[in-house]
Amino acid sequence: MGAAPQTPPRLPTRRSFLRGGLAASALLATGGWTFPAAWAEPAPPGTLFAGPMQGYVAARSAVVWLQTPGAAEVALEYAPVDQPGNKKRTASQRTDAAGQFCAHLVLDDLNPGVNYVAVALVNGQPAADRVITVRTQPIWQFRNPPPDVTLITGSCAYINDPAFDRPGKPYGGGYEIYGPMTAERADLMIWLGDNLYYREADTQSPEGMALRYRQTRGFAPLDAFLRSTPQVAIWDDHDYGPNDSDSSFEFKSAALDLFQTYWANPTYGVGSVAGVFTKTSIADADIFLLDNRWWRSADATSPGERGKVMFGPAQIRWLKNALLFSRAKFKIVAAGGQFFNEDDAYEGWNQFPIERAEFTGWLQQYRIPGLVFLSGDRHITELIRAPRPAYSGKHDYPLWEFTSSPLNSGPARGDGNPNRVPGTLVTERNYGLLKLRGEGKSRSLELVTKSAEGKVLWSHTLSLSDLGWS
Numbered sequence: 001m002g003a004a005p006q007t008p009p010r011l012p013t014r015r016s017f018l019r020g021g022l023a024a025s026a027l028l029a030t031g032g033w034t035f036p037a038a039w040a041e042p043a044p045p046g047t048l049f050a051g052p053m054q055g056y057v058a059a060r061s062a063v064v065w066l067q068t069p070g071a072a073e074v075a076l077e078y079a080p081v082d083q084p085g086n087k088k089r090t091a092s093q094r095t096d097a098a099g100q101f102c103a104h105l106v107l108d109d110l111n112p113g114v115n116y117v118a119v120a121l122v123n124g125q126p127a128a129d130r131v132i133t134v135r136t137q138p139i140w141q142f143r144n145p146p147p148d149v150t151l152i153t154g155s156c157a158y159i160n161d162p163a164f165d166r167p168g169k170p171y172g173g174g175y176e177i178y179g180p181m182t183a184e185r186a187d188l189m190i191w192l193g194d195n196l197y198y199r200e201a202d203t204q205s206p207e208g209m210a211l212r213y214r215q216t217r218g219f220a221p222l223d224a225f226l227r228s229t230p231q232v233a234i235w236d237d238h239d240y241g242p243n244d245s246d247s248s249f250e251f252k253s254a255a256l257d258l259f260q261t262y263w264a265n266p267t268y269g270v271g272s273v274a275g276v277f278t279k280t281s282i283a284d285a286d287i288f289l290l291d292n293r294w295w296r297s298a299d300a301t302s303p304g305e306r307g308k309v310m311f312g313p314a315q316i317r318w319l320k321n322a323l324l325f326s327r328a329k330f331k332i333v334a335a336g337g338q339f340f341n342e343d344d345a346y347e348g349w350n351q352f353p354i355e356r357a358e359f360t361g362w363l364q365q366y367r368i369p370g371l372v373f374l375s376g377d378r379h380i381t382e383l384i385r386a387p388r389p390a391y392s393g394k395h396d397y398p399l400w401e402f403t404s405s406p407l408n409s410g411p412a413r414g415d416g417n418p419n420r421v422p423g424t425l426v427t428e429r430n431y432g433l434l435k436l437r438g439e440g441k442s443r444s445l446e447l448v449t450k451s452a453e454g455k456v457l458w459s460h461t462l463s464l465s466d467l468g469w470s
Contacts, residue, residue: 041070041071042070042072042123043070044070044122044123045122045124046122046125047127048067048068048122048127049218050066050067050217051067051217051227052118052120052130052132052227053066053264054230055232055264055265056232056264057134057136057137059112059136059139060111061107061109062110062116062134063264064076064105064106064132064134064264065102065103065104065105065263066102066105067095067100067102067217068101068103070101071094071097072123073092073093073124074093074103074121074122075090075091075092076089076090076107076118076119076120076121077089077090077118077119078117078134080116081114081117084117088107088109091105091106093105100210100214102261110136112136112139113136113139114136115133115135116134116135117132118131118133118134119132132228137282145439146283146436146443148283148436148437149285149436150435150436151186151188151285151287151435152184152186152190152229152432152433153189153404153431153432153433154191154192154405155193155195155236155336155405155407156194156376156377156379156409157195157196157222157409158171158194158197159172159197159215160172164202165199171410172410174407174408175219175408176221177408177429177430177431178221178225179454180450180454182225182229187229187282188230188231189230189231189232191231191233192234192236192334192377192404193233193234193237193292193336193337194239194336194376194377194405195239196238196239198238198241198242203241203251205251206257206258209254213262232263232265232280232287233259233265234277234290234334234335234336235255235259235336236292236336236337236376239255241255244299246296246297252293266279267279274294275294275315276289276291276294277289277291277315277319283436284328284436285329285331285332285436286322286328286331287334288319288323288334289334290315290333290334291311293336295309295310295312296309297310299351303351303352303354305354306354310335310355320362323366324368329370330372330445331370331372332372332374333374334374334375335349335375338375338378338384338403339386339399340386340399341401341415341419342418343417344378344415347377369397369467369468369469370469372402372467373401373402374401374402374403374404376403376406377405378403379405379406380412380414380427381424381425381426381449382403382420382424383400383401383403383421384399384400384419385398385399385400385421386398386400386419396468397467400466400467402434404430404432406429406430408429411428412427413427414427421460426449426458432447432449432450433446433447433448433449434448441464443464444464445462446462447460
């Protein structure tokens with residue numbers, strides 16, 4: 001598969017595309033088609049631009065995202081795999097330019113732990129080449145041990161676009177990675193930010209940002225993976241705004257609108273507190289997805305200033321309450337930037353020492369077990385073991401952080417992180433797995449890093465006792 005082509009394919013006229021039948025479908029499959037926002041002509045029947053992509057999947061419902069190449073009436077038809085005649089259909093939606101020709105369709109009245117086959121209907125015709133299988137979450141509480149599940153994760157997905165990239169060697173590559181990622185048949189993908197890269201021209205307007213989203217979603221290797229696995233996401237600077245952007249970004253509201261349009265998370269923020277942060281659960285894991293951009297102070301703010309924050313008081317208050325409420329064995333806290341690298345000279349939480357110290361002090365006060373942190377951003381992968389000081393005469397378990405990066409961006413060399421677990425630094429394109437396995441006191445979490453070809457680079461297993469469970 002290799003790197004993206006440096007010369008974009010020659011595109012047909014709008015009219016020839018709309019009349020193109022199989023030729024149009026073939027072009028969509030290559031990810032080469034782009035379309036103007038002003039289109040009002042209908043999409044070819046049975047044709048999708050991208051998706052369907054599973055977002056949040058619960059026990060009795062599932063949200064599926066899709067995008068059409070023009071205005072369309074869309075719905076999903078679905079049935080249990082073993083009962084193909086028992087078909088149901090979602091409510092229809094109309095895709096239009098104002099909504100980026102995207103739709104979020106809800107599969108409702110589902111049964112727990114069942115596989116459903118779903119096909120999109122576009123202007124009355126099925127997109128038969130893009131059938132997906134949706135598996136609802138089982139009910140195991142008070143009945144059975146938690147099921148074994150596999151989570152997949154990664155960050156920093158740069159898709160080359162020569163017309164807008166900086167001059168020189170292409171920065172993106174390794175697009176073959178989505179083949180092994182698809183083959184993992186994971187239960188959930190957690191995107192850790194920089195899920196696309198706005199270019200300098202893009203962030204001059206919301207329209208430019210929207211074009212970047214469309215082009216990225218039309219990239220065939222990525223699209224195939226998005227159709228294979230349920231997806232949840234957070235952002236970092238490059239899919240929020242310019243490099244190192246913070247709460248002052250003038251188009252942050254447009255960025256949030258686009259994120260909500262293109263991802264199908266359970267929620268985005270809570271109440272009046274804006275952002276992309278949310279929580280999702282699978283098996284005996286609660287996953288707390290944080291927003292490190294919407295409320296962020298400028299990086300240039302003095303580290304000693306009490307008001308310098310990465311997450312902000314309202315989001316931290318939500319996280320504390322959610323952690324206290326959680327009964328999950330594994331409490332996975334994810335953000336775009338690193339939490340516990342003491343040598344991060346760029347945008348890690350170590351650059352916000354007061355906010356971090358207040359939170360880690362709170363963690364020790366309440367002695368919350370089961371914590372594991374996930375991060376991206378750094379264009380390296382590493383496992384971090386951050387020791388904690390004695391508190392009230394007791395030593396708490398160390399805090400573990402799994403940094404997973406990059407998927408497609410240029411790899412970096414790493415730094416002198418004193419908390420890095422030896423043998424876990426990876427300086428090539430890669431993805432991560434979190435495998436929850438076993439029953440009772442033998443339950444464990446295995447962290448795995450794999451190369452772009454799917455080869456295991458390292459693995460590390462955490463027992464319940466490693467995470468503070470007695």
